Amino acid sequence: MAKSDDALIARLGALPVAIVSDVLRYAGTPHQVLHHSIQALGPMSGRSVAGPVFCVRGERLLGGVVPKNLRPDMFRRMPANSVIVMAANGYEDAVVIGENIALSLKVRGCKAVVTDGGIRDRDAIVEMGMPVFTRFVSPLSSGQQWVTVELDAPVTLPGQATAHVTIKPGDFALGDGDGVVIVPGRGLTTVVEDSEKVLEIEQRTRERLLAGGDPEAVYAEFPRFDHVRKI
Numbered sequence: 303m304a305k306s307d308d309a310l311i312a313r314l315g316a317l318p319v320a321i322v323s324d325v326l327r328y329a330g331t332p333h334q335v336l337h338h339s340i341q342a343l344g345p346m347s348g349r350s351v352a353g354p355v356f357c358v359r360g361e362r363l364l365g366g367v368v369p370k371n372l373r374p375d376m377f378r379r380m381p382a383n384s385v386i387v388m389a390a391n392g393y394e395d396a397v398v399i400g401e402n403i404a405l406s407l408k409v410r411g412c413k414a415v416v417t418d419g420g421i422r423d424r425d426a427i428v429e430m431g432m433p434v435f436t437r438f439v440s441p442l443s444s445g446q447q448w449v450t451v452e453l454d455a456p457v458t459l460p461g462q463a464t465a466h467v468t469i470k471p472g473d474f475a476l477g478d479g480d481g482v483v484i485v486p487g488r489g490l491t492t493v494v495e496d497s498e499k500v501l502e503i504e505q506r507t508r509e510r511l512l513a514g515g516d517p518e519a520v521y522a523e524f525p526r527f528d529h530v531r532k533i
Contacts, residue, residue, distance in 0.1 A: 311353060315350050316350065319477065319481060329492070335484075336459050341481060344427075349478065352385070354474055356453075356454060357453070358450055361393070363449060384412060386412055388457075396448070398419035399434070401423035401430075404430065414435065415435070417437070455471070
């Protein structure tokens with residue numbers, strides 16, 4: 303990844319999920335927010351985390367031929383500074399990630415984990431500083447009941463405004479205390495630039511409101527989304 307891309311991702315990571323979600327809606331891609339059940343494992347303390355996605359898909363073992371577990375390959379193939387997006391495919395009997403997996407990902411440069419599955423070892427993962435967005439916490443290990451079957455291919459996770467959000471290699475994930483939004487790769491530059499403009503407008507709006515300005519008049523003076531471009 304070029305240094306210019308790194309700089310753009312850093313700018314994305316300085317933005318709130320709420321603003322980026324709004325911009326994506328006005329940009330013609332309104333269904334990019336993951337379901338509200340996928341939340342940060344620990345407090346985000348006002349910070350965001352962003353990075354290119356590395357897609358991982360697992361599935362429950364149902365007998366018959368056992369597929370090769372690609373989890374060891376996940377550690378080898380994941381590029382540094384990626385956000386792991388792990389599709390559990392409805393598996394909720396036990397968890398899909400624990401402390402040792404989170405640690406191994408972290409030392410290889412993973413920036414965050416996003417999954418619609420479960421997590422265990424909450425306190426240890428929070429202590430190590432690995433941002434994780436997950437649907438539930440449980441002490442129960444999946445053992446050999448759930449295996450990683452596909453890497454670096456499109457996955458779907460539950461959506462907030464639609465049944466599912468399709469996430470593809472080349473997309474970007476942004477997460478904070480509000481949740482997770484997926485930015486399509488084709489629109490990263492436009493979305494970052496337009497979101498930064500919204501952030502500036504919101505700051506001016508807030509200053510006027512703090513000074514006692516009439517909300518209707520202030521919002522009319524500072525339209526927030528007129529500049530947003532389609533992607």
